Amino acid sequence: MIDKTFDHPRTGDVKPTVPVDIPKMETAFSALGLSDALAFGVQEMGYVTPTPIQAQAIPVVLQGGDVIGSAQTGTGKTAAFALPIIQRLGTHGKLRCLILEPTRELALQVEEAFQKYAKFTDLRVTIVYGGVGYGKQEDDLRRGVDIIAATPGRLLDHLERGNCSLANVDILVLDEVDRMLDMGFLPDVRRIVQQCPKARQTLFFTATLPPELEQLAGWALRDPVKIEIGRVRSPAETVAHAFYPVVATQKFDLLQLLLEQTDFKSVLIFCRTRMGADRIAHRLEKSGHTVGVMHSDRNQRERIEALQGFKTGKYEVLVATDIAARGLDIAGVSHVINYDVPENAEDYVHRIGRTGRAQNTGDAFTLVTEEDVRDARSIERYMGVSVERKKIDGFPYIYSALFDEKALAETAAAAVKPASRLHRGARR
Numbered sequence: 395m396i397d398k399t400f401d402h403p404r405t406g407d408v409k410p411t412v413p414v415d416i417p418k419m420e421t422a423f424s425a426l427g428l429s430d431a432l433a434f435g436v437q438e439m440g441y442v443t444p445t446p447i448q449a450q451a452i453p454v455v456l457q458g459g460d461v462i463g464s465a466q467t468g469t470g471k472t473a474a475f476a477l478p479i480i481q482r483l484g485t486h487g488k489l490r491c492l493i494l495e496p497t498r499e500l501a502l503q504v505e506e507a508f509q510k511y512a513k514f515t516d517l518r519v520t521i522v523y524g525g526v527g528y529g530k531q532e533d534d535l536r537r538g539v540d541i542i543a544a545t546p547g548r549l550l551d552h553l554e555r556g557n558c559s560l561a562n563v564d565i566l567v568l569d570e571v572d573r574m575l576d577m578g579f580l581p582d583v584r585r586i587v588q589q590c591p592k593a594r595q596t597l598f599f600t601a602t603l604p605p606e607l608e609q610l611a612g613w614a615l616r617d618p619v620k621i622e623i624g625r626v627r628s629p630a631e632t633v634a635h636a637f638y639p640v641v642a643t644q645k646f647d648l649l650q651l652l653l654e655q656t657d658f659k660s661v662l663i664f665c666r667t668r669m670g671a672d673r674i675a676h677r678l679e680k681s682g683h684t685v686g687v688m689h690s691d692r693n694q695r696e697r698i699e700a701l702q703g704f705k706t707g708k709y710e711v712l713v714a715t716d717i718a719a720r721g722l723d724i725a726g727v728s729h730v731i732n733y734d735v736p737e738n739a740e741d742y743v744h745r746i747g748r749t750g751r752a753q754n755t756g757d758a759f760t761l762v763t764e765e766d767v768r769d770a771r772s773i774e775r776y777m778g779v780s781v782e783r784k785k786i787d788g789f790p791y792i793y794s795a796l797f798d799e800k801a802l803a804e805t806a807a808a809a810v811k812p813a814s815r816l817h818r819g820a821r822r
């Protein structure tokens with residue numbers, strides 16, 4: 395077997411030595427039309443069967459068709475577009491593929507996935523995002539890349555500075571477009587799309603399609619093939635979830651007990667506010683856990699460090715606000731704990747989607763106080779399922795009426811004041 399090394403464009407390191415003498419492949423991935431090199435690559439990553447979105451999207455993307463796809467995170471969406479894109483690009487040339495992501499974390503994740511899938515090619519992948527200096531990104535762009543994963547604002551800065559051009563982009567991926575809409579990025583996205591050639595392939599992924607996005611899709615796509623996988627409303631079936639009623643003053647004690655009684659590998663804990671996340675992290679640290687923290691007050695370096703530390707096992711617990719909930723692929727999260735009930739039902743699905751990804755199973759616990767009863771109900775209505783209420787034996791509950799649903803609903807109706815609910819969004 396011949397060995398070859400490629401320069402690694404992002405880190406300046408050298409790509410690991412890779413075999414280029416790829417065997418003839420006859421796998422479920424090659425049957426979709428993927429080359430031996432790509433089928434070999436995914437086999438090395440341990441993938442045996444294509445996920446439904448991969449089975450549907452790979453042949454369409456290979457043929458150059460536009461796609462409008464709705465698939466939950468954790469469905470293998472990234473590989474569904476990355477693998478056929480890599481095949482279409484072939485070998486190193488000009489900047490021909492742009493993937494736009496709403497957050498730096500997602501951009502990093504997609505770039506990492508491309509690096510892995512493109513291991514047996516000489517394609518160059520890089521990332522462009524804000525919150526860090528320009529130097530490294532300018533160097534990478536100057537050296538020449540085939541694929542960029544980017545957040546919109548920083549990409550526009552580079553375009554304005556003349557650091558790169560989109561004139562040769564053949565494939566444009568707009569990922570998590572509904573999230574871009576939420577974050578106010580749509581004008582930037584339009585400006586970027588306008589700089590790409592009209593004759594191109596466009597892949598558009600979104601969980602929901604409100605009128606603004608329908609309009610954007612109508613303008614940016616040509617005869618797209620619609621691919622719909624699952625409903626965003628339902629969490630993965632591999633996740634077992636339960637509500638744990640508790641009064642607000644006993645939340646932390648119950649959390650401690652849950653952690654003690656649970657045989658966990660890695661736990662992601664969601665809080666509603668940044669201050670709340672810091673406070674819980676601090677208390678958990680004091681009680682002997684290794685903890686990373688992720689929220690929007692932390693700078694990019696700190697966020698990357700927290701995420702990496704969690705992925706590598708340095709931190710057994712990651713405490714986060716919803717910034718970490720959407721789309722992040724953190725392999726092997728065994729448990730998600732909602733320390734606070736999320737303020738909107740869709741966030742619940744995204745939060746618990748961090749566990750039970752791909753073929754793994756996971757557990758999701760949610761602490762529900764008397765004030766949260768209504769939100770908990772609306773989560774159940776949104777998903778169309780009822781979630782089991784659980785009580786932990788031996789915990790000194792100070793308010794046993796918590797388990798009386800009817801009494802609780804009445805308490806909640808009395809406790810929730812419209813003004814306090816209105817403020818919630820601003821605190822995240």
Ligand code: AMP
Nearest residue numbers: 441443444445468469470471472723752
């Ligand atoms: P994604 O939805 O793209 O974020 O992918 C979720 C996770 O599933 C990632 O960790 C992928 O590495 C993994 N994955 C993607 N495709 C497959 C597959 N066909 N078989 C097993 N795991 C996969």
